[in-house]
Amino acid sequence: MAIGIIDLTDLNNIKYAGINDENMMYAASLPKIAVLLAAMDAIEKGELEDSQEIQEDMKLMISKSNNQATTRMIDRVGYAKIEEVLRSPDNQLYDEETGGGLWVGKRYGGGGDTNREPLKQLSHAATTKQVCNFYYQMITGNLVTDARSREMLEIMKNPALHHKFVNTLDKIAPKADVYRKSGSWKNYHSDSALVWGPQRHYIMVALIDDNSGETIIRNLVQPLEKAMKKARSLTKPQKI
Template sequence: MQLPVETTDSINKISELRNTNLQNILKKEIDKNALWKGLVAKNLMAIGIVDLTDMSNIKYAGINDNLMMYAASLPKIAVLLASMDAIENGELEDTKEIRKDMRLMISKSNNAATTRMIDRVGYEKIEAVLRAPKHKLYDEETGGGLWVGKRYGGGGDTNREPLKNLSHAATTMQVCSFYYQLVMGNLISDERSKEMLEIMKDPALHHKFVNTLDKIAPRAKIYRKSGSWRNYHSDSALVWGPNRRYIIVALIDNDFGEKIIRDLVVPLERVMKKARNLEKETKI
């Protein structure tokens, strides 16, 4: 199966893809679970989904999707993006060592490799790439977004984000936007988007979303980055298979966050299927 990259001159913002039916069905599904409903109400849980089944009619929905939370290792995708941008612009030499560190950073979430990449590109570069008008992966006017302002290890200076003083942050909307822009070939270039997807493919860690996807979608390609620290649990995945094509993202502040994320996959798939069926019915 080919990498899911669509070449296009311009793309919609992720917020412009919000679908009313998908949004309503998502809320109803989450509200069925008392724990999830309570976490959402307390701003301890955020979700984002993008249905890519029909690439000419991409649909987005989210709950607390502009709520920026501590996201542990998930924002390492921002370091990947900044590193690729630096390579593209001749600011960082493209070597086997750097390619190895980028893969270790994403697939195995290796902190030492990530810290080496952060030190190579610097906080100023990471922030500039995240704030770039083309990508807008961090924007105060929409609640913040992706941010990396601290090494994944001891020592060193910090560059915490300005809204909540977080070191490693994300909103589900901007993580969805990251994956969506990858699919559309909009992160740096079509070729660099493909390279980043290749690095993110076949994650070495099989927990959270991947634990469930291994069982229900063994033939699907999974492009993924997750994170956990204490009670903070996050996961994000682009799933590209014969019967499913979507992006799912979850941020949870709860001791049982890993299990919650595992348990979200089937309900989120059900939400997207219901929305597609409803759309078909209204067209008849």
């Protein structure tokens, strides 16, 4: 299990915590956010011509985690572009010195060449720390440009799949906006979400290697919310 959380309640005093957060794991579909970032960077730089078809594929890739749409996007931007963007000093989303991070080096659905990451030879990888970093840079407007960051947020808003984190958030925070990407393959389960709503402002990421990973992630939301609430209460000035 690896976890990362960022408490955004006080934007002047943001708090981060992680457990095994630099332990890179196979993350299934969660790293599709890296393809989204590479595509946005390519569009901004004129390397990829935007179109309605591309916009639809990006939405399908994130909201419904559609593998065919993702593979089309990977083929459009290429592995070299994805790696370049992830390693960029501006993004710093993959670095061998800090355990790796986000990586996409294989199509979703088989076939074609691969570009596996160098540390563990994973095809679709993540650390919770770097996924938190992705979300934080996105909400602060630092992924590509402020406008492209907002565009990515819109694509990630209101996910079509309602399991893991979202299953619990639907019940305890139905009025909150959720920006999210998850993944599952065999015993590997992952989820990531920016939650923004009444009394809730945080980023939460989990990577689980366990057959019961979906249930484990679903059950993490409330304990992690309690941990953030307790941490806030401990830092409040004490009355004398």
